[in-house]
Amino acid sequence: MTEPRDELAAVTDIIDTDGGEDFGAFAASRWPGLVRLAFGLTGDRWLAEDLAQTALARAYVAWRRVSQADDPDAYLRRILVNASHRRFRRRRVTEQPGDPPETPVEGPADLVGDRAALLAALHELPLRQRAVIVLRYWEDLTDAQIAATLGCSPGTVRSQLSRALAKLRDSPALGEGDNR
Amino acid sequence: MTATEDRELRRALRGTLQSVQPPPVPLETIIRRSNRIRLRRAGAVVATLGLAGVIAVASLASRGGQQPEVRRRAPAWRHSAATQSSARAAVSPLSMQRPT
Numbered sequence: 001m002t003e004p005r006d007e008l009a010a011v012t013d014i015i016d017t018d019g020g021e022d023f024g025a026f027a028a029s030r031w032p033g034l035v036r037l038a039f040g041l042t043g044d045r046w047l048a049e050d051l052a053q054t055a056l057a058r059a060y061v062a063w064r065r066v067s068q069a070d071d072p073d074a075y076l077r078r079i080l081v082n083a084s085h086r087r088f089r090r091r092r093v094t095e096q097p098g099d100p101p102e103t104p105v106e107g108p109a110d111l112v113g114d115r116a117a118l119l120a121a122l123h124e125l126p127l128r129q130r131a132v133i134v135l136r137y138w139e140d141l142t143d144a145q146i147a148a149t150l151g152c153s154p155g156t157v158r159s160q161l162s163r164a165l166a167k168l169r170d171s172p173a174l175g176e177g178d179n180r
Numbered sequence: 181m182t183a184t185e186d187r188e189l190r191r192a193l194r195g196t197l198q199s200v201q202p203p204p205v206p207l208e209t210i211i212r213r214s215n216r217i218r219l220r221r222a223g224a225v226v227a228t229l230g231l232a233g234v235i236a237v238a239s240l241a242s243r244g245g246q247q248p249e250v251r252r253r254a255p256a257w258r259h260s261a262a263t264q265s266s267a268r269a270a271v272s273p274l275s276m277q278r279p280t
Contacts, residue, residue, distance in 0.1 A: 024207060027205050027207060027210060028205045028207075031202060031204075031205035032202045035200060035202035036197040036198070036200050036202070037197075039197060039200050040193065040196075040197050045200070048200075049202065049203070052202075053206060053209055053210055053213060054213065056205075056210045057210045057211075057213035057214040057216075057217060058214070058217060060210060060211065060214040061214045061217050061218055061221075114192060114195075115192075115195065115196040115199065118192050118193065118196050119196065133189075133193070134193070137189055137190045137193045137194075138193050138194065138197055165189075168189065169185070
């Protein structure tokens with residue numbers, strides 16, 4: 001029986017000899033951030049992991065281009081956001097805000113409630129507005145970077161952001177959270 | 181949105197997303213998926229080429245029944261003679277006048 005770490009090392013070796021260079025290290029370092037970004041976009045833990053896998057798999061297919069890109073993270077983010085939009089369109093997912101992450105929930109119970117309220121409020125937003133919010137407040141991207149990720153103009157990003165913030169402010173989910 | 185609300189939203193979103201603890205990166209699954217993507221793309225290329233080939237063969241076969249239209253070219257001497265005569269006709273009669 002091999003240790004999981006050994007298996008990981010073996011897979012990394014396969015990737016390394018397959019011309020992927022340091023893809024294993026790249027994937028390992030980006031994986032948590034990608035899952036969290038995808039969770040912000042989808043509100044579903046399993047869908048988030050699936051999307052993160054899809055993004056990394058596509059990045060590996062185009063690894064030569066990704067590794068030579070000025071900003072590989074931007075490339076990866078774009079793949080992820082596109083994949084989430086495509087998934088949503090294809091399946092016509094009737095999204096339900098997922099439960100707040102069950103592992104490990106730190107802090108008092110009302111904190112969990114606040115997180116659930118925030119997720120619920122986020123999922124009332126249209127896809128693009130949600131993406132703008134998550135990319136701005138989680139990834140700390142500028143308008144131009146968000147525009148490049150979403151494939152729109154910075155002006156569109158600004159207008160989507162202000163609409164999203166207005167909706168979040170009026171959201172009953174967040175209102176309840178504030179009143180607690 | 182005020183700066184306080186802005187900060188509050190940032191803090192709340194960070195708290196929510198940082199509480200997600202992803203499992204270790206499933207590298208094997210990712211590699212398998214990427215191989216499937218490569219295969220699918222290769223399949224799409226083969227299918228496109230196959231379709232283009234079928235269309236080309238079908239169009240050639242449909243033309244095969246018809247006699248191709250052959251244009252008879254005039255012999256070279258005739259062509260040059262015609263060109264010369266048309267060139268002569270193109271010369272304006274005014275230019276042929278002698279200066280007085």
